[in-house]
Amino acid sequence: MAQTEIKVTKGAGKLQHIVTAGPHSLIADAPSAFGGDDAGFVPHDLLAAALGACTAVTLNMYAGRKELPLEKVDVSVIAAEQDGVYVFNRTLTYYGDLNAEQKESLNKIADKCPVHKALSGEIKIVTLSN
Structure with missing residues (x-):
């Protein structure tokens, strides 16, 4: 990358x-x-937008490689604080002649987008100042 x-x-x-x-x-x-x-x-909206955009791009790339009949995907991300933790609720809406197995495959791939992986794992941030 x-x-x-x-x-x-x-x-x-x-x-x-x-x-x-x-x-x-x-x-x-x-x-x-x-x-x-x-x-x-607001910054949290930018983070939610990054998750939504990354998810959509990842799914479209995967569908293209696997020649799935995905016409488009809409991604909705609602970000909210719950019990002191920031939670992202992501909804995927698929368009195209997809069967249940193909949709399940896409759902699994959605969790492999780089932003999802970064938000789900440990993130290392290095701060440099002058």
């Missing part, structure tokens, strides 16, 4: 930050109830 540097810099709002990855950018912010301007994604 190629490495991409993600840069986060202060934006125009009180808590707003601009997140860039190569030529792509988006805004991260906090809701107004927490002192932000609600001008962009």
